Amino acid sequence: MMDNAIEVKGLRKNYKGFSLRNVSFVLPQGTIMGLVGPNGAGKTTIIKLILNLVRKSGGEIRVFGLDHLHNEAEIKSRIGFVHESPAYIEDATLNDLKAAIAPFYGKWNESLFRSLLAEFELPADKKFKKLSHGMKMKFQIALALSHDADLLIMDEPTSGLDPVFRRELLERLSALMQDERKSVLFSTHITSDLERTADYITFVHEGEIVLSKSRDEIKETWAVVKGPVEQLTGERRILLKGIRTTAFGFEGLTGDIPAARRAFGSAAVIDRASIEDIMIFMDRGNNHA
Amino acid sequence: MRNLILLDLILHRKFLLPFGGIYAVWVGFYASRVESPRLSVFVSTFLCCIIPLMIFTREDKFKAAAVSCSLPVTRKQVVLSRYVLGWAMMLVVYAVIVLIAAAFPGGKLKTGDILSLNSIFLALAFLTIFFSILMPLLVRYGMVGMFAFLIGLQVLGAVVLFLSARKILPFSVKGIIVSIGRALASLNAHLGAPGYYLFLVAVLLALSAASFALSLFLFKRKDL
Amino acid sequence: MPNILEIRNLSKDYGDFKLKNVSFELPRGTIMGLIGPNGAGKTTVIKLILNLIRRDSGTVRIFGLDNLGDEAAVKSRIGFVHDTPLFYDRLRLKNLKAQVAPFYEKWDENLFQRLLREFDLPPGKIFAKLSRGMKMKFALALALSHDADLILLDEPTSGLDPVFRRDLLSRLSAIIQDETKSVLFSTHVTSDLERIADSITFIRDGEIVFSTGKDDLLDRWGVIKGGNDLLTDETAKLFKGFRRREFGFEALTDDAAAARRRFGESVAVDKVTLEDIMFFMTRGDRRV
Numbered sequence: 106m107m108d109n110a111i112e113v114k115g116l117r118k119n120y121k122g123f124s125l126r127n128v129s130f131v132l133p134q135g136t137i138m139g140l141v142g143p144n145g146a147g148k149t150t151i152i153k154l155i156l157n158l159v160r161k162s163g164g165e166i167r168v169f170g171l172d173h174l175h176n177e178a179e180i181k182s183r184i185g186f187v188h189e190s191p192a193y194i195e196d197a198t199l200n201d202l203k204a205a206i207a208p209f210y211g212k213w214n215e216s217l218f219r220s221l222l223a224e225f226e227l228p229a230d231k232k233f234k235k236l237s238h239g240m241k242m243k244f245q246i247a248l249a250l251s252h253d254a255d256l257l258i259m260d261e262p263t264s265g266l267d268p269v270f271r272r273e274l275l276e277r278l279s280a281l282m283q284d285e286r287k288s289v290l291f292s293t294h295i296t297s298d299l300e301r302t303a304d305y306i307t308f309v310h311e312g313e314i315v316l317s318k319s320r321d322e323i324k325e326t327w328a329v330v331k332g333p334v335e336q337l338t339g340e341r342r343i344l345l346k347g348i349r350t351t352a353f354g355f356e357g358l359t360g361d362i363p364a365a366r367r368a369f370g371s372a373a374v375i376d377r378a379s380i381e382d383i384m385i386f387m388d389r390g391n392n393h394a
Numbered sequence: 395m396r397n398l399i400l401l402d403l404i405l406h407r408k409f410l411l412p413f414g415g416i417y418a419v420w421v422g423f424y425a426s427r428v429e430s431p432r433l434s435v436f437v438s439t440f441l442c443c444i445i446p447l448m449i450f451t452r453e454d455k456f457k458a459a460a461v462s463c464s465l466p467v468t469r470k471q472v473v474l475s476r477y478v479l480g481w482a483m484m485l486v487v488y489a490v491i492v493l494i495a496a497a498f499p500g501g502k503l504k505t506g507d508i509l510s511l512n513s514i515f516l517a518l519a520f521l522t523i524f525f526s527i528l529m530p531l532l533v534r535y536g537m538v539g540m541f542a543f544l545i546g547l548q549v550l551g552a553v554v555l556f557l558s559a560r561k562i563l564p565f566s567v568k569g570i571i572v573s574i575g576r577a578l579a580s581l582n583a584h585l586g587a588p589g590y591y592l593f594l595v596a597v598l599l600a601l602s603a604a605s606f607a608l609s610l611f612l613f614k615r616k617d618l
Numbered sequence: 619m620p621n622i623l624e625i626r627n628l629s630k631d632y633g634d635f636k637l638k639n640v641s642f643e644l645p646r647g648t649i650m651g652l653i654g655p656n657g658a659g660k661t662t663v664i665k666l667i668l669n670l671i672r673r674d675s676g677t678v679r680i681f682g683l684d685n686l687g688d689e690a691a692v693k694s695r696i697g698f699v700h701d702t703p704l705f706y707d708r709l710r711l712k713n714l715k716a717q718v719a720p721f722y723e724k725w726d727e728n729l730f731q732r733l734l735r736e737f738d739l740p741p742g743k744i745f746a747k748l749s750r751g752m753k754m755k756f757a758l759a760l761a762l763s764h765d766a767d768l769i770l771l772d773e774p775t776s777g778l779d780p781v782f783r784r785d786l787l788s789r790l791s792a793i794i795q796d797e798t799k800s801v802l803f804s805t806h807v808t809s810d811l812e813r814i815a816d817s818i819t820f821i822r823d824g825e826i827v828f829s830t831g832k833d834d835l836l837d838r839w840g841v842i843k844g845g846n847d848l849l850t851d852e853t854a855k856l857f858k859g860f861r862r863r864e865f866g867f868e869a870l871t872d873d874a875a876a877a878r879r880r881f882g883e884s885v886a887v888d889k890v891t892l893e894d895i896m897f898f899m900t901r902g903d904r905r906v
Contacts, residue, residue, distance in 0.1 A: 143779040144751040156464050158618040182466035189777070190750065192457040194405040205401040209465045226657075238702065238776070239656050264750075264776050265701070267655045267806045268893040269900050294779045297809050297893075381780040381809075388781045 108134045108170060110256050110288035111155065116164035118150055123312060125150050128164070130307050130317040135285035137278060139299035140292035141380060142309035143388055148292040149189060151309065152260045155290075156186060168256065182210060185249030187259035189292075191241040195234035199227060199244060210252035218251035225270075239265035246274065250281075257281075259291040263298060271295065275302045296380040306380060310387055329382050330365055331356045332373030341368050347386030358386035398467060398475035406449045414445055418487055422494025434495070435513055439520035442487045446480035447528055451537035460618045473533070473610045477602075480529070484521050515594065522598040526605030534612045619682045622646050622768050622800040628666055628676035635824060637662050640676070642819050642829040644768075647797035649790060651811035651832070652804035653892060654821035655900050660804040661701060663821065664772045667802075668698060680768060694722060697761030701773035703753040707746035711739060711756055722764035730763035737782075750777040758786065762793075769793065771803040775810060783807065787814045808892035812836070818892065822900060840874025841894050843867070844885035856880070859898030870898035 111132040118125040125147045132138045140148045153159040155166055157177055166173040168180045193202055199222070207213045222229055225243040227236075236244065242265055249257055257278070263271045279302055281287050293299060299306060299320075307317040316323070330345060337355045342348065344365055345357030358378060359365040365375055378386075403410075421441045428434040453459050462472060492509065532540045558567035623644035630637040637659045644650050652660050665671045667678055669685055678685040680692045705714050711734070719725045734741055737755040739748075748756065754774060761769060769790070775783045790801050791814050805811060811818060811832070819829040828835075842857070849867045854860060856877070860869035871877045874887050 141779075143781045144749065144777075146779075153460075153618070158460055158463055160615055160617060177468050178466045178471070180466075181464065184464075186464045188460055188464070190457070193461055194452065194458055195456050196408055197405045201404050205404040206465065208397045208400065209467070237656070261777065265656075265773065265806070268808055268896050269655050271806075272893065272897055273901070294777070294783070295807060295809075296780055381784075384780050385784055 109167075110134045110136075110169065111290060112165075112167040112170075113151075113155070114165045116151070116154060116166060117162045118154060118159065119162045120150075123147075123150075124162075125154075125312045128309075128312075128314050130314055132288055132290055132305070134288050135282065136304040137282060137289040137291070137302055138305040138307060139296075139303035139380075140290060140307050140309060141294070141296060141299065141384060142292075142315075143384070146309040147312045148309050149260055152258055152290070152292060155258065156181070156184070183255040185252065185254030185257045187242065187245045187249050187257075187262045187291075189261040189264065191238075191245050193233045193241075196232050198230050198232050200229045202233060202244075203229075203248070206248060207252075212253040214251050214253065218247060221247040221250060237265070239267070239270075242266060243270070250277075255287055257287070257289045257291070259289070261293055262291055263293060263295055271298055272301075278302060296384065299380055308383065308387065315387055316383075323380075323383070324377055326360055326362060327378040327383055328359055328362050328365065328375045329356060329378045329386070330359055330369060330373050330375050332369065336369065336372040344368055347389035349389065358383065395471050395475045395478070398462070398471060399479045401462065402449060402475070402479055406452060409452065410445075410449060413448070414483075414487060417441065417445060418490045419494055422491045423498055425491055426495040426498040431510075431513055432516060435517050436520055438488060438491050438495075439484075439517050440524055442484045442491065443521060443524040443528065445487055446476075446483040446525075447532055447540065449483075450476055450480070450532060451540065454532075454536040463618055469614045470610055473606065473613050477529070477606055477609075480525060481521075484525065488517060488521070515591070519594070519598060522601055526601050529605055530608040530612055533609045533616070620645055621679075622681060623667070623802065624677075624679040625663075625667070626677045626679075628663070628678060629674045630662060630666060630671065631674055635659070635662075637666075637824040640821070640824075640826050642826060644800050644802055644817075646800055647794050648816040649794060649801040649803065649814055650817045650819060651808075651815035651892075652802060652819050652821065653806075653808060653811065653896060654804075654827075655896065658821045659824045660821055661772055662824075664698075664770055664802075664804060667770065668693070668696070694724075695767045696770060697764060697766030697768070698770040699754065699757045699761050699772065699774045701776065703757040705745050705753075705756075708744060710742050710744055712741040714745060714756075715741075715760065718760055719764075724765040726763050726765060730759060733759040733762060751779070751782070754778060755782070762789070767799050769799070769801045769803075771801065771805075773805055774803065775805055775807050783810055784813075790814060808896065812892055820895070820899070827899065835895075836890060836892075838874060839870065839872050839890045839895060840877060841888045841890050841898075842869045842871055842874075842877050842881070842885050843888065844881065848881065848884060857898075858895075859901075861898070861901075868898075870894060 109131050111130075113131070114129050116125065116128040123145070128147070128151060140151065142148050150159065154161050155168065155173065157173060169183065171180055173180060197205075203218065207215070207218075219229075225240075225247055227240060227244055227247065233241070233244075242262060246259075246262055249259070263274065266274070275298055278289055282289070303320055305317065305319050306323060308315040318326075331354060333354050334350055337348070337350070337357075342357075344359050344361065346360070348355060348357040359375075362375065369375065421438055425434045425438045428437070453462065463469065528540055528543075531543050535542070554563070554567055557563045621643045625643070626641050628637065628640040635657070640659070640663060652663070654660050662671070666673050667680070667685065669689055681695060683692050685692050709717075715730065719727070719730075731741075737752075737759055739752060739756055739759065745753065745756070754777060758771075758774060761771075775786065778786070787810055790803075793799055794801060803811075803815075815832045817830060818832050818835055820827040839858075843866060845866050846862060849860065849862065849869070854869075857869040857871050860867055870890065874890075877885070878887050
C-alpha cells in the first residue's frame with residue numbers, strides 16, 4: 106500500500122461570503138499533483154489549511170500520516186513551501202532571510218542553496234524589496250528546495266516567471282521525483298505546465314472539489330464535443346456540460362467518452378480535453394446556452 | 395524557540411539598532427530632566443515597551459506572519475518567543491535608558507532614586523501592565539489596532555477631563571484620581587515588608603500569564 | 619496612418635543593463651505579443667513608450683504623434699495595465715476610479731460599471747483587500763473604459779485563471795475588430811498569444827531578436843528531434859538553438875521545410891510553440 110503524503114477528508118472552512126465545503130482528496134507519495142481552479146475557488150485556502158495558516162472549521166488533514174495540528178512542527182520541518190504572495194521583511198537582504206530561516210531545518214543544505222541562488226541569478230546581498238515579483242518567487246523556490254523536503258507545497262510558484270524558467274523548474278521537479286519519497290502539490294493557472302508534469306489533477310470550483318483524478322484517467326474520460334447545432338438533440342444534451350452554441354455550432358464537455366461516442370457517432374467531433382478546456386467548460390457550469 | 399528569537403533579531407536589526415538607539419538616548423535625556431522619579435519611571439517604561447511592539451508590528455506591516463508560521467514551529471512557540479524576546483528587549487532598553495539618564499549632566503534626578511528597589515519594582519510593574527495589555531491587542535488587531543487603542547485612550551482621557559472640568563459628569567474625575575493616588579500611596583507605605591513584595595510579584599506574574607494565555611488563544615485562531 | 623505605434627532605435631542605458639536600438643511597429647487593428655525572458659527589457663520598453671522613464675535616444679511615435687512632444691494628447695488615448703497594479707491601497711475602487719476618470723475625455727461610466735459587474739468587483743471594496751488577480755482585473759477595467767486607441771498591457775494575466783484569461787482574450791479581439799485600435803501585450807503565458815496575437819516581438823538582453831507575424835512564425839519554424847549522431851558542428855549551424863539529451867537532440871529551426879528536405883526521414887519535425895522558441899533561444903546549448 107502506498108503511503109499518502111497528504112490526506113484530506115471532509116475539510117471545511119467558513120469565511121464571510123465564501124466557504125470551502127467537504128473537501129477530500131489524497132496526494133499519494135512520490136507523485137506530483139496540480140491544483141487548478143478559477144480565482145477565488147479555494148486553492149490558496151486549501152493550501153493554507155494544510156499549513157495551518159488558517160484554522161479549519163471542520164474535517165481532517167493528515168500529512169505523512171500524522172495529524173496536521175498535533176504534529177505541526179514535525180510535519181513542517183519536512184515541507185518546503187512557496188506562497189503566492191511572497192511576504193518577507195522587506196528591508197532584509199536575502200542573506201539575512203536565509204540566516205534567519207535555515208536554522209529551522211535540520212537538513213539544510215547550504216551549498217545547494219548557494220548554487221540555486223547563482224543559477225536563479227539572485228544576488229544574495231540584495232534587499233528583498235528590490236526584487237521583482239518573479240525573483241521573489243524564485244527566492245522562495247530556492248529556500249523550499251534547499252532542505253531536502255519530503256513534500257513541496259507551492260501556491261502559484263510560476264506566476265511572473267518566464268516560460269524558460271518555468272520549463273526548467275518543472276524539469277527540476279520531475280527530476281526530484283526520482284526519489285519516490287518526495288511529493289509535490291502545486292497550484293497554478295498555467296495549465297500547460299501541468300499537462301507536462303502532473304501525475305494527478307485536482308479541480309477546485311467554488312469551494313468544492315469537482316474532480317481529483319490521475320492525468321491519464323482524465324485524458325481517457327474527458328473530451329470536448331463539437332458539432333453542428335442541429336445534432337444537439339435533447340438526449341445528447343444531457344451528456345454534456347458547459348454547452349455553448351454559436352453561429353458555427355455547439356461545443357460541450359463530456360465526462361464519458363464512450364457514451365458520447367455512442368450517442369453522437371459521426372455527428373460530432375470528439376477531441377481529448379486539455380486541462381484548460383475542462384476548467385473553462387466546468388466554469389460555464391450546466392448552463393445550456 | 396531560540397531560532398524564532400534569532401529570526402526576529404536578524405531580520406529586524408537594521409530597524410532595531412538605530413531606532414532603539416536613538417530612542418533610548420532621547421528617552422534617557424528626558425528621563426533625566428524630570429523631577430519626580432515615579433513620573434520618570436512611568437514615561438521611560440511606557441516608551442520602553444513600545445520598542446518590542448514596534449518590532450512585532452513590522453511583521454504585521456509586511457504581512458510576513460504567513461512565512462514565520464509556515465516554518466517548523468507551533469503558534470505557541472511563536473507567541474512564547476515574542477514574550478521572551480519582548481521582555482528581554484524591554485529590560486535591556488530600560489537599563490540603557492537609566493544609564494543614559496545617569497550620564498547626562500545636569501539631570502534633576504539622582505541615580506540613587508531611579509535605582510532604588512521601589513523604583514525598580516515600579517518599573518517592573520509598569521512594564522508588566524503595559525506589555526500585558528498591549529500584546530494581546532497587537533496579536534488580535536495588529537499595528538492599527540494597537541495605535542487605535544492608544545490614541546483612543548488619550549482621546550477618551552481628554553474628553554473625560556474636559557467634561558469633568560465643565561462639571562458635566564456626575565462624578566468628579568479629580569475625586570477618582572485622588573482616591574487612586576491614596577490607594578497607591580498606602581501601597582507604597584507597605585512596600586517595606588518582604589511579604590508584600592512577594593505578593594506584588596505574584597500579581598505581576600499572574601497578569602503576565604493571563605496576557606500570554608489570551609495572546610495565545612487569539613493567535614491560534616488568527617487566519618493568516 | 620497605418621501604424622499606431624512606431625519605435626525607432628530606442629535606447630536606454632542603465633549601466634548593468636542596456637536597451638539597444640529597439641525598433642518595431644504595431645499596425646492598426648492588430649494585437650502584438652511582446653515576449654522575452656525576465657529582465658530582457660519588456661517592461662523597460664513599455665515604460666519608455668509611456669515616458670515613465672527617459673530614453674537616451676530614438677523616437678517613439680504613437681498615433682503619428684511624438685510621445686514626448688504631444689505627451690498628454692497621446693496618453694489620453696492609451697489604456698495601460700502595469701505588471702504590479704499600484705493604486706493607493708486604502709481607497710475604495712469607486713474612489714480610485716474617481717481619481718482617474720476625469721483625466722479621460724472619453725470616459726465611459728456605463729461601460730466601467732458593467733465591467734466591474736462582469737469582473738465581479740464590488741465598487742465599495744478597498745483596494746488592499748483584493749487578491750492579486752482581482753487587482754489586475756480592476757486595472758483592466760480602468761484601461762478598457764475610455765475608448766483607448768492603444769492598449770498597453772504588461773503581464774496583465776499573471777495570477778489570473780484560464781477562464782478569465784480566455785475571456786480577456788476575447789474582449790481584446792473584439793476591441794480591435796473596428797480596425798482603429800491596437801493592443802500591445804507583454805506576457806509570459808505564451809499560449810494566450812498563440813491564440814490571439816497577430817504579431818510577435820521577441821526581446822532578449824535588451825535587443826529585438828525578431829518582430830514578425832505570428833502565423834508565419836509558427837508555420838515556418840519547427841522543432842527537430844533526432845539521434846545525436848546527426849548533430850555535427852556543421853548541422854548545428856542550421857539551428858537557432860539546440861539541446862543534447864541522452865537519447866537524442868532537440869533543435870529549433872527557422873525553416874522547418876528546409877530541415878525536412880535536408881534530414882528526410884531520419885528526424886521528426888514537430889510544430890513549434892512560442893515557448894519552444896523562447897526556450898531554445900535563451901537556454902539552448904547554443905544560441906543564435
